[in-house]
Amino acid sequence: MIPFEYHRATSVQDAVTAVADRPDAVFLAGGTNLVDHMKLGVVEPSLVVDVGHLQLTDVERLPDGTLHIGADVRNSELAAHPIVRSQYPVLARALLSAASGQLRNLATTAGNLLQRTRCVYFQDVTTPCNKRTPGSGCSAIGGYTRYHAILGASEHCIAVHPSDMAVGMAALDASVVYVDADGEHRLSLSDFYRLPGDQPDRDTTLPNGALITAVEIPPPPEGARSTYRKVRDRASYAFAVTSVAAELVIDGDTIGSARIALGGVAHKPWRATEAEQALVGQSATGETFRAAADAELAQAEPQQGNEFKVELTKRAIVATLNTLAEGRQR
Incomplete structure (x- = not known):
């Protein structure tokens, strides 16, 4: 003890x-x-x-349409909230794809954002791990890599972020609200997480001693459709091999806006900006979707043992976008 x-x-x-x-x-x-x-x-x-009893449990619309989610809102409550289900289905589906019902009843919004990697070497204190003990080495490189990064990794760490919820929020342009000794601050989710570089022990840019109090999500664009697709080794209670959170606005056959985030492929929820840029203004077709996926994964650098994740992620992107184009998800 x-x-x-x-x-x-x-x-x-x-x-x-x-x-x-x-x-x-x-x-x-x-x-x-x-x-x-x-x-x-x-x-x-x-x-x-x-801090689990501080009553940071409100889910409410702010006057400007922003959705304010308290840091202690439980995952199950957030997934079931009427506003989330009706206007942010990508977030509801991401939450419901994670863990078990029992864990979702206990896990909080802020805690989900801050959860650490499920890399087997990080959790095994008998093995070297730069994320756990900086400078000790990365046992995953040259080791078991099925669940490891193909984007944004470094020679110091190839672990991935395990959260499904964070991937959904990344696609929704969410912001993190936190309080430190200097008062209250806001940080976009894209700036909240960081890639490993030469400091893989630091998952976020959150200042030391800061407490997350809420997450805020802007209102969805008019006509937006969104959904979440998770590819995993078994039907439940498994972390993503790869996942896709996507939101599209389609006017006729033309894509007016696109927001995509990937999970299971990087040290943080990966915003697929190359794919987004390749989609906007183009026809909503399978060929367009495949070209966008190819553009995003052109920068992939898989490890020996997880090369399959490149093609798998491309196919997951295409399948997710096809679902939205066909109008099967709001």
Whole structure:
């Protein structure tokens, strides 16, 4: 048993103050990821600050149409919310494709965003891992790579981000709201996550000691259709081999706007900007969709053992876009 201090925060400001100057402190909400890692010895915090009861649980429309989602909203509640189901189906489907019902009942919005990789080497403290112990090496390179990155990796880390929800939010241009000692701030999800580079132990750009209080999503474009497709090794309770979150606006046969994010292929939810640019202004056809997928995956650098993910991801993109073009998903 590794001893640690426990503090039950009384407010957001109390939580932020409690972790000030404590780089080894962690926040606890649902605990579905943190508690597992504490048991495995992946993390050994000296202070655990409980923020799971701070009533950051509202899901509401703001006056400008933005959807405000509290940090402690449970995944199951968010997936079932009428606004999410009707106007952001890509997010509802991403949430429902993740984990089990029991875990979704406990997991929180902020915790889902901050969950760590499920790389087997990261979770095995007997193996070298730059994400867990900087400078120790990457056991995945040259090892078991089926679930590892084909985009944006580095010589220091090829792990992928495990969240389905974050991929859906990336396609919706979501922003993260957080509080630190200097007050409240907003950060786009695309800037919130980072690629491994030479610091793979840092998953996000969130300042030390900052507490996420909400996620905000702009209103969908008029006429938008969106959905989420997850390819996995078994029908449930499995992380994505690859996944696609997509939103299209189609006027007649012409694509007016496109937003696509990929999961299971990079250190962060991968915004497919090359594919988006290849789609806008083009006819909504299978040929267009394949050309867009080819453009996005042209930059792929697979490892020995996961080369198949390049073609698999292309096909997943095409299948997802075909579904939206045919109007089978709102």
